[in-house]
Amino acid sequence: MREVLDRSGWSYPEAAAILTRAGLGNYDRSKVQKMTVGRKVTLAEAEALAKASGIQAPVTNPVDDYASKIRLLSDSDREMVFALIDRLPKADPPN
Structure with missing residues (x-):
């Protein structure tokens, strides 16, 4: 900014x-x-x-934002997040 x-x-x-x-x-x-x-x-x-x-906005990767937030969680909360992620349906790879 x-x-x-x-x-x-x-x-x-x-x-x-x-x-x-x-x-x-x-x-x-x-x-x-x-x-x-x-x-x-x-x-x-x-x-x-x-x-x-006319100034280009910086490009951010939402995955990087999530990764940095997950690193701040307690071990038990981090395990819970990974367990939830594992339960998500697998997406088809992009063409």
Whole structure:
């Protein structure tokens, strides 16, 4: 988020107006500022800012996000997650 603001030259209120116009809710200076210091930016927010700025949104892999979260679980919770994953139906490989 900080990089988008720096590269676009937008102020917090300008970025807030862009996100609000994108229909993602009501944004103000404070909400945008929080996005620069810790609050995760949603995919919809990243896409709206990328579209408005012409700066490509970073591509994230949801599997990497899940893997990092699973590593933080206790051993018993991690075992439970893996047991649930094992119970999921197997998907056909993509063509």
